[in-house]
Amino acid sequence: MNTEIALRDILSFHVGGSLVELTDQPIQTVQVSPNAAARSVDLNGHYVNGQLYAQHFRLAAPKSDVPVLFWHGGAMTGVTWETTPDNRPGWSSIFLRSGYDVVVSDAVERGRSSWSPWPQIYDSAPLYRTLEDAWHLFRMGPKNGFAASPANRRAFDKQRFPIESFDQLCAQFVPRWTTNADLSVAAYQKLVDRFEKVIIVAHSQGGWFAQRVASLMPERVQAVVLVEPAGAPAMNESALAAASRVPHLYLWGDYCDDHAAWIPYKSDALAQVERLQALGGTAESIDLPKQGIFGNSHMPMMDNNSAEIADIILGWLARHAAPVTASGSTHAAE
Amino acid sequence: MNTEIALRDILSFHVGGSLVELTDQPIQTVQVSPNAAARSVDLNGHYVNGQLYAQHFRLAAPKSDVPVLFWHGGAMTGVTWETTPDNRPGWSSIFLRSGYDVVVSDAVERGRSSWSPWPQIYDSAPLYRTLEDAWHLFRMGPKNGFAASPANRRAFDKQRFPIESFDQLCAQFVPRWTTNADLSVAAYQKLVDRFEKVIIVAHSQGGWFAQRVASLMPERVQAVVLVEPAGAPAMNESALAAASRVPHLYLWGDYCDDHAAWIPYKSDALAQVERLQALGGTAESIDLPKQGIFGNSHMPMMDNNSAEIADIILGWLARHAAPVTASGSTHAAE
Numbered sequence: 001m002n003t004e005i006a007l008r009d010i011l012s013f014h015v016g017g018s019l020v021e022l023t024d025q026p027i028q029t030v031q032v033s034p035n036a037a038a039r040s041v042d043l044n045g046h047y048v049n050g051q052l053y054a055q056h057f058r059l060a061a062p063k064s065d066v067p068v069l070f071w072h073g074g075a076m077t078g079v080t081w082e083t084t085p086d087n088r089p090g091w092s093s094i095f096l097r098s099g100y101d102v103v104v105s106d107a108v109e110r111g112r113s114s115w116s117p118w119p120q121i122y123d124s125a126p127l128y129r130t131l132e133d134a135w136h137l138f139r140m141g142p143k144n145g146f147a148a149s150p151a152n153r154r155a156f157d158k159q160r161f162p163i164e165s166f167d168q169l170c171a172q173f174v175p176r177w178t179t180n181a182d183l184s185v186a187a188y189q190k191l192v193d194r195f196e197k198v199i200i201v202a203h204s205q206g207g208w209f210a211q212r213v214a215s216l217m218p219e220r221v222q223a224v225v226l227v228e229p230a231g232a233p234a235m236n237e238s239a240l241a242a243a244s245r246v247p248h249l250y251l252w253g254d255y256c257d258d259h260a261a262w263i264p265y266k267s268d269a270l271a272q273v274e275r276l277q278a279l280g281g282t283a284e285s286i287d288l289p290k291q292g293i294f295g296n297s298h299m300p301m302m303d304n305n306s307a308e309i310a311d312i313i314l315g316w317l318a319r320h321a322a323p324v325t326a327s328g329s330t331h332a333a334e
Numbered sequence: 335m336n337t338e339i340a341l342r343d344i345l346s347f348h349v350g351g352s353l354v355e356l357t358d359q360p361i362q363t364v365q366v367s368p369n370a371a372a373r374s375v376d377l378n379g380h381y382v383n384g385q386l387y388a389q390h391f392r393l394a395a396p397k398s399d400v401p402v403l404f405w406h407g408g409a410m411t412g413v414t415w416e417t418t419p420d421n422r423p424g425w426s427s428i429f430l431r432s433g434y435d436v437v438v439s440d441a442v443e444r445g446r447s448s449w450s451p452w453p454q455i456y457d458s459a460p461l462y463r464t465l466e467d468a469w470h471l472f473r474m475g476p477k478n479g480f481a482a483s484p485a486n487r488r489a490f491d492k493q494r495f496p497i498e499s500f501d502q503l504c505a506q507f508v509p510r511w512t513t514n515a516d517l518s519v520a521a522y523q524k525l526v527d528r529f530e531k532v533i534i535v536a537h538s539q540g541g542w543f544a545q546r547v548a549s550l551m552p553e554r555v556q557a558v559v560l561v562e563p564a565g566a567p568a569m570n571e572s573a574l575a576a577a578s579r580v581p582h583l584y585l586w587g588d589y590c591d592d593h594a595a596w597i598p599y600k601s602d603a604l605a606q607v608e609r610l611q612a613l614g615g616t617a618e619s620i621d622l623p624k625q626g627i628f629g630n631s632h633m634p635m636m637d638n639n640s641a642e643i644a645d646i647i648l649g650w651l652a653r654h655a656a657p658v659t660a661s662g663s664t665h666a667a668e
């Protein structure tokens with residue numbers, strides 16, 4: 001039975017980005033409303049580029065001063081963290097009910113963060129994720145187990161993703177670009193900068209961004225949780241030293257050897273854990289199958305044991321992200 | 335002072351859409367993560383197309399069984415209804431605090447609803463909204479009053495939009511297509527279909543969709559509020575008769591004669607009010623300047639009197655959208 005969520009308020013905002021001007025574009029004549037006359041459209045002018053959308057839930061009585069920022073993966077949006085595709089409460093609700101203020105954002109170019117014209121502003125074309133691609137990359141089943149008809153799909157035997165809701169997951173996909181990493185990191189830094197301290201829980205590509213931002217702003221990031229991150233960013237000695245000041249938890253599901261992408265991503269992250277530990281940092285990698293928890297996909301926040309995985313993270317945060325204190329301007333954290 | 339918002343839960347979901355398959359697309363080789371090896375990308379396969387994202391806030395103790403669905407305008411997302419660009423509570427929070435469950439959605443192809451490849455799936459190119467376009471179309475000031483530098487902009491004298499936050503408004507813009515009206519209406523119908531009855535509060539282009547859906551599903555729409563709608567859909571006799579069963583409120587800000595688009599949009603809507611009234615329907619148009627309320631832009635939910643405008647709508651709903659009742663499976667409405 002879910003308890004109610006008492007909120008002080010629900011805020012949303014865009015952070016980051018800057019004005020870009022387009023010039024010398026041809027004037028178009030376009031039908032912009034189904035039964036209105038066509039009108040001229042002038043692409044010349046100013047656009048906001050590189051902004052990031054976030055929705056901030058503030059509890060009436062948070063147990064912690066430090067909000068949890070949820071950062072999604074590639075071709076996804078903040079919807080990742082909301083209700084699961086089979087209608088169970090997502091981690092955003094679970095963390096709210098655990099007493100954390102929560103910030104769910106969309107990465108630059110995704111969802112409500114918007115995207116900019118190309119080739120005029122972005123310098124490459126977008127990529128789109130097919131159901132076939134997701135079936136294999138997200139480790140739902142063997143690559144040849146996908147079929148358009150749900151009845152004909154073959155998932156892994158112990159699969160914990162609610163496989164009958166796979167199309168609901170795929171309805172969440174958004175196009176992505178591969179050339180906006182710097183814009184994205186800059187906007188994420190602006191997001192972190194809205195708060196005194198943050199905890200970041202990040203998934204997949206978002207985990208890459210989170211590790212990067214933790215190393216750039218170690219005094220602001222109380223802890224970082226990397227859920228199946230897309231590897232680890234290359235870091236020089238000083239970036240690594242900075243990162244080692246931030247507790248890192250890495251978490252992996254099952255079947256990681258089934259898709260060629262996950263083998264190097266996982267080994268890069270494990271090597272990063274060793275580097276952080278060698279510098280005296282707190283860094284841990286949890287391999288769920290090695291703990292006897294089998295069948296998790298790339299989407300543990302949606303799998304049928306998503307609440308248990310959340311508990312693992314909440315427990316780790318309680319141990320490693322400093323004692324949480326009632327609100328005020330002082331922070332026990334550090 | 336804002337009271338707290340006690341929620342039973344926060345749900346999100348995608349509705350509508352269907353699987354589309356692309357075939358015969360060339361294989362690409364793409365760098366998809368900043369420091370991973372390039373990998374091959376195959377556009378062939380299945381996509382979800384035409385889905386719509388919604389976030390549903392359910393109060394612990396709603397005063398009404400009937401949720402308020404907020405539908406945004408062109409080149410915007412559900413962010414329209416959230417926090418104002420100058421950080422005041424948006425109408426979604428105001429309606430929650432007034433006891434209504436609230437559903438904030440993104441139209442098909444916008445925000446978290448995602449968009450599909452073109453020309454492969456969509457049959458036209460996207461449009462982008464410049465700051466210049468918005469300055470004039472949203473009636474911030476005279477067309478030649480825009481400048482890239484906020485200090486050099488000239489707004490209308492009585493302007494109620496928080497003009498220093500104009501760039502924050504523009505950060506909310508998303509690209510749009512002009513050829514997806516049928517897909518959008520279909521998805522909005524699926525959204526309405528998730529509920530027994532709904533109230534729809536819609537803005538601009540969303541107002542066009544809302545009038546259309548009200549005429550297609552009059553038994554499900556308890557009332558429809560059109561905030562500066564982009565005209566009225568053409569309706570045959572039976573559609574008009576159906577629409578006349580649903581109370582309609584139209585609401586207009588100031589400066590409507592300043593941009594050529596608003597003159598026909600407004601006169602189309604006023605003609606629709608007369609047609610609905612002639613059939614015995616409840617239809618009303620509120621012209622704010624005629625009531626002595628001057629200076630509202632195209633974005634009254636963000637203007638400095640946004641809470642007062644919300645009160646006008648809440649009052650009208652209390653009179654025309656049937657008595658609100660405590661929850662349960664029975665409905666006093668009809």
